Amino acid sequence: MKVFKFGGASVKDADSVKNVANVLKHENATDVLIVISAMGKMTNAFEKVVLTFFNDPPKLAQEIAFVKAFHQTIISNLFENESHPIFEVLEAEFKTLNNFLDENTSKDYSYVYDQVVSYGEVLSTKIVSAYLNEIGIKNNWLDARLLVRTDTYYRSAKVNWEETESAIITSVSTNSISITQGFIAGNNGTTTTLGREGSDFTAAIFAYCLNAKSVTIWKDVEGILNAHPKYFSNTVLLNQVSYKEATEMAFYGASVIHPKTLKPLENKLIPLVVRSFDNLNSNGTTVQKGEDIVPKTPCFIQKKQQILVSISAKDFSFMVEHNIRDIFQQLHGHKLKVSLIQNSALSFSVCLEDKYDTFKQFYEELKNEFKISYNSDVTLYTIRHFDDASIHRIVNGKKVYLKQSSRETIQIITE
Numbered sequence: 001m002k003v004f005k006f007g008g009a010s011v012k013d014a015d016s017v018k019n020v021a022n023v024l025k026h027e028n029a030t031d032v033l034i035v036i037s038a039m040g041k042m043t044n045a046f047e048k049v050v051l052t053f054f055n056d057p058p059k060l061a062q063e064i065a066f067v068k069a070f071h072q073t074i075i076s077n078l079f080e081n082e083s084h085p086i087f088e089v090l091e092a093e094f095k096t097l098n099n100f101l102d103e104n105t106s107k108d109y110s111y112v113y114d115q116v117v118s119y120g121e122v123l124s125t126k127i128v129s130a131y132l133n134e135i136g137i138k139n140n141w142l143d144a145r146l147l148v149r150t151d152t153y154y155r156s157a158k159v160n161w162e163e164t165e166s167a168i169i170t171s172v173s174t175n176s177i178s179i180t181q182g183f184i185a186g187n188n189g190t191t192t193t194l195g196r197e198g199s200d201f202t203a204a205i206f207a208y209c210l211n212a213k214s215v216t217i218w219k220d221v222e223g224i225l226n227a228h229p230k231y232f233s234n235t236v237l238l239n240q241v242s243y244k245e246a247t248e249m250a251f252y253g254a255s256v257i258h259p260k261t262l263k264p265l266e267n268k269l270i271p272l273v274v275r276s277f278d279n280l281n282s283n284g285t286t287v288q289k290g291e292d293i294v295p296k297t298p299c300f301i302q303k304k305q306q307i308l309v310s311i312s313a314k315d316f317s318f319m320v321e322h323n324i325r326d327i328f329q330q331l332h333g334h335k336l337k338v339s340l341i342q343n344s345a346l347s348f349s350v351c352l353e354d355k356y357d358t359f360k361q362f363y364e365e366l367k368n369e370f371k372i373s374y375n376s377d378v379t380l381y382t383i384r385h386f387d388d389a390s391i392h393r394i395v396n397g398k399k400v401y402l403k404q405s406s407r408e409t410i411q412i413i414t415e
């Protein structure tokens, strides 16, 4: 059996959902587990619901109405028969969402986030599953919250592999079509999530546990390119990438694959294929054991809106093990993601991503003990397999704050 993953872009409207059916027919998919993300940018919209719930309650109903109307439009365009049960399913899901928000007393933002944002995946999978059943592609809807078992580190939960493997093996048929949610998981009946863009990781979890033949991630691009096509011109399609190389690229921030996806697949040598849902005749990119990248070309990864922080001890002591340990404990506690580290005797620099809006708090807590300064809104470029021309392409005319290189990788922080 195979695992397919369709991200938000592949189910962003009714026509895209219809195209999922085309892909399945074209691929003759009969024994496949399909992992689907929230439709279009619905995760962002649900994030706004959570933010409004905490910060601007009078506007809450308006935000919920927006996400509801988005899904209503899609089902109205997919199902001609207005008495199809999916219309009631939608009503029921929004009723449970509203009940949760009415009754919730928890002030834990991350907990509430996971309970609310997960509706994006639940709704998308219920809609796609119902649509495929309606047009004769029979499938079984599975609840990933009961199968992917995690701890309760909300918004970035850690998978309990043993429990997950046994739940998946006992519940998933490997010779039919099953549909489940990416990104969402569970802990004893409470919903958790695996971190933004985590649906690729979900696909890898299922593939690992089911010993799948391959994982295909369907995208709106030809495959993995050597740079983000929105920011770089003349991008090159990589035909083949090794697990190690893909892991490095994802780790450094290539948003095309979630970084945690590769390791489980590599362990079982399950190939990962990234293909275009618009061009089914193209082979895309295969990530497998073998050469680093084919064709060999510099690969650019750009991370915007980073914060470059310099930390030194107030008493001028060296930045060594114990104070670096304390800093990392704080970083972890605030869910701040470190994308680069540089250390000298008296100063410790980290480039951070303030994903969860916790930097201010981190800064306030740390400044009691350390001297701390920072530049916000800087860009971190990583070039794998760099050469002079590729470095020139990045630094050309820009103010460079920091440069760090190893044999295959150079990282440059610019304004």
Ligand SMILES: Nc1ncnc2c1ncn2[C@@H]1O[C@H](COP(=O)(O)OP(=O)(O)O)[C@@H](O)[C@H]1O
Residues within 6 Å of the ligand: 006, 007, 008, 009, 010, 037, 197, 218, 219, 220, 221, 223, 224, 225, 226, 227, 228, 229, 230, 254, 255, 256
């Ligand atoms: N190196 C890269 N190769 C291909 N696409 C990339 C790369 N870096 C960034 N992207 C962007 O990733 C997008 C696909 O990812 P995403 O929008 O998250 O899709 P989905 O919603 O299907 O998960 C592409 O449209 C492309 O703009």
Ligand SMILES: N[C@@H](CC(=O)OP(=O)(O)O)C(=O)O
Residues within 6 Å of the ligand: 006, 007, 008, 009, 037, 038, 043, 044, 120, 182, 183, 195, 196, 197, 198, 199, 200
């Ligand atoms: N819906 C989640 C999970 C995900 O992976 O989405 P996508 O496949 O559209 O990147 C998110 O937007 O973070």
